[in-house]
Amino acid sequence: MIRRAYWIAGLVFVALILSKWSPRTGFTPLIRFGEKWQERRSSRLQDLPISTVPQSSGYDGQFYAAIALDPLLVSPELDRVIDAPAYRARRILAPTVAAFIGLGNSWLTL
Numbered sequence: 001m002i003r004r005a006y007w008i009a010g011l012v013f014v015a016l017i018l019s020k021w022s023p024r025t026g027f028t029p030l031i032r033f034g035e036k037w038q039e040r041r042s043s044r045l046q047d048l049p050i051s052t053v054p055q056s057s058g059y060d061g062q063f064y065a066a067i068a069l070d071p072l073l074v075s076p077e078l079d080r081v082i083d084a085p086a087y088r089a090r091r092i093l094a095p096t097v098a099a100f101i102g103l104g105n106s107w108l109t110l
Contacts, residue, residue, distance in 0.1 A: 025051040028110055031065050034058020042066045042081045044106045063088050068095035068102070068109050 020029050026049075033041070034056040045066070063082045070078060073089055082088050102109025 022051065025049050026110065031061035032059035033062045037062060040081050042069055042077060044069045048107060064095045065110055067092060068098040069106055071096045071099040
């Protein structure tokens with residue numbers, strides 16, 4: 001009985017994640033890019049079809065997405081595109097895993 005409840009909860013979780021998929025913007029609505037940071041986005045993000053929340057500063061995910069696109073933290077533009085680089089760089093596991101899965105492709109990384 002308990003095992004079935006775990007399976008149902010897992011399936012509901014997966015269904016909720018998949019409900020955010022858009023053929024045009026992929027899973028970027030989950031990252032919550034804010035319009036106020038649009039001018040300061042990484043150059044690798046500028047040409048991608050990203051879901052942007054209007055009149056918003058966005059969410060932390062947009063900064064970790066920038067780190068995922070440069071997991072070695074060597075790009076000089078990181079200081080401009082991330083609100084607190086020293087703070088964000090300490091939480092690098094998830095962005096590094098995303099970069100590994102994306103295999104250098106910006107769209108797949110996001």
